[in-house]
Amino acid sequence: MVPSLAIAVGTQIGERYASRLSARSRLIAGMLAGAAGTAIMVAGAWPESSYAVIVPGLVVSGIGQGIVWTAMWIIASSGVSDSEQGVASGMASTTMNIGNAVGLAVLVGFANAHAGFAKGEVSAGDLASGVRLAFWLCATGGVIATVIAMAVLVPPRQLR
Numbered sequence: 387m388v389p390s391l392a393i394a395v396g397t398q399i400g401e402r403y404a405s406r407l408s409a410r411s412r413l414i415a416g417m418l419a420g421a422a423g424t425a426i427m428v429a430g431a432w433p434e435s436s437y438a439v440i441v442p443g444l445v446v447s448g449i450g451q452g453i454v455w456t457a458m459w460i461i462a463s464s465g466v467s468d469s470e471q472g473v474a475s476g477m478a479s480t481t482m483n484i485g486n487a488v489g490l491a492v493l494v495g496f497a498n499a500h501a502g503f504a505k506g507e508v509s510a511g512d513l514a515s516g517v518r519l520a521f522w523l524c525a526t527g528g529v530i531a532t533v534i535a536m537a538v539l540v541p542p543r544q545l546r
Contacts (some may be wrong), residue, residue, distance in 0.1 A: 389448045396452015409460040410539040416453030421528030423447025424521050431518040433510035493520040
């Protein structure tokens with residue numbers, strides 16, 4: 387429930403700033419917030435931690451994700467003719483879902499390998515260590531995606 391509500395708030399923030407900031411600026415801000423939120427969640431990836439410890443990270447990450455989604459849909463449809471908007475939306479949605487599935491599979495693979503699942507029995511501490519690695523990899527991916535967006539997307543004045 388927490389991530390869903392945070393994402394909903396993020397989409398509202400992204401929408402409110404749509405006329406004030408470029409899609410590029412919102413995409414970059416959202417990705418940085420997502421990376422920061424994911425890094426904050428590392429504090430809760432310990433066997434003795436409660437769910438409450440990761441809630442701040444979930445909120446920050448979720449808000450960032452909502453901001454990114456709003457900007458992403460605008461970028462995906464920019465410069466596309468009205469008759470091709472459905473195709474552009476479908477391609478963006480498909481790409482996002484494939485990326486989510488592949489990204490999750492890769493993160494789980496790294497987390498499980500780090501935890502030592504291949505060796506057999508895994509302790510709660512080993513499992514938590516794998517989760518921390520997955521969080522750090524995800525946060526690092528967000529920073530890398532931000533750098534790519536800064537390099538690839540056109541300057542803010544040209545993309546609204």
